[in-house]
Amino acid sequence: MSETDDACRADVWLWRARFFKTRSLASRFVEEGRIRLTRGGVEGRVDKPSRALKSGDLLVFGLGGRVIAVRVLASGERRGSASESRELYEAVG
Numbered sequence: 001m002s003e004t005d006d007a008c009r010a011d012v013w014l015w016r017a018r019f020f021k022t023r024s025l026a027s028r029f030v031e032e033g034r035i036r037l038t039r040g041g042v043e044g045r046v047d048k049p050s051r052a053l054k055s056g057d058l059l060v061f062g063l064g065g066r067v068i069a070v071r072v073l074a075s076g077e078r079r080g081s082a083s084e085s086r087e088l089y090e091a092v093g
Helices: 010-016 023-031 082-088
Strands: 035-039 042-046 058-063 066-072 089-091
Touching (some): 010 082
Antiparallel strands (some): 035 058, 058 066
């Protein structure tokens, strides 16, 4: 199984993609219901840190006074460098 075929917890993915400095910050952000998820044309909110994100998912959330829209490309295996983390997603819009 390649890393693009598997799923990853929302808090772990946000941390690996370097949107948050710690997993606990990412978990808190998710628990507050501040992330919209679109999968297969169906939109909803990511409300649990354990919610699985998969390749192809579209995420929209506000962070640092701006709206971020990204498509998940891979789950990654670890929190790597900034350039490595940019391979986990692509900007949308």
